[in-house]
Amino acid sequence: xxxxxxxxxxxxxxxxxxxxxxxxxxxxxxxxxxxxxxxxxxxxxxxxxxxxxxxxxxxxxxxxxxxxxxxxxxxxxxxxxxxxxxxxxxxxxxxxxxxxxxxxxxxxxxxxxxxxxxxxxxxxxxxxxxxxxxxxxxxxxxxxxxxxxxxxxxxxxxxx
Numbered sequence: 511x512x513x514x515x516x517x518x519x520x521x522x523x524x525x526x527x528x529x530x531x532x533x534x535x536x537x538x539x540x541x542x543x544x545x546x547x548x549x550x551x552x553x554x555x556x557x558x559x560x561x562x563x564x565x566x567x568x569x570x571x572x573x574x575x576x577x578x579x580x581x582x583x584x585x586x587x588x589x590x591x592x593x594x595x596x597x598x599x600x601x602x603x604x605x606x607x608x609x610x611x612x613x614x615x616x617x618x619x620x621x622x623x624x625x626x627x628x629x630x631x632x633x634x635x636x637x638x639x640x641x642x643x644x645x646x647x648x649x650x651x652x653x654x655x656x657x658x659x660x661x662x663x664x665x666x667x668x669x670x
Contacts, residue, residue, distance in 0.1 A: 528568060528570060529569050530558070531570075533552050534550075535550050535559070556571045556572050584644065597651075600612070601613075602661075605666065608625035608664030609623050612629075620648050622649050627643070629646045631648050
């Protein structure tokens with residue numbers, strides 16, 4: 511038997527009851543155009559579904575992974591962190607030590623060395639250690655992508 515309802519949209523919501531990351535799911539009936547849409551909530555991590563957010567009583571079995579931004583390692587109000595998160599950049603693991611290439615929004619490619627905490631960008635060349643342990647936006651972007659599991663760690667493995 512086929513389902514008579516089709517998921518038509520998922521929308522992320524801010525509610526995180528007991529560690530669940532909820533999506534609002536809206537289903538539209540395929541067989542009856544006059545039927546009302548069905549709306550329910552699904553946790554992005556554990557997959558549980560409930561009619562209302564308040565009904566997620568138990569703690570999520572797979573809660574939010576750690577986040578450097580959420581856990582306070584990076585200040586979202588810092589201009590370099592904000593640019594690291596919002597500018598268009600393509601990052602690649604170079605497989606030679608702890609080095610990564612970052613193609614920046616400006617069209618330039620910079621090399622970031624996570625172990626040495628350096629970058630070949632003009633900001634790093636001008637300010638270097640003055641930037642502090644978080645470094646330039648390129649260094650921050652690489653670290654955030656490693657933490658988000660989009661890039662491998664310097665040993666070539668992904669963070670678990």
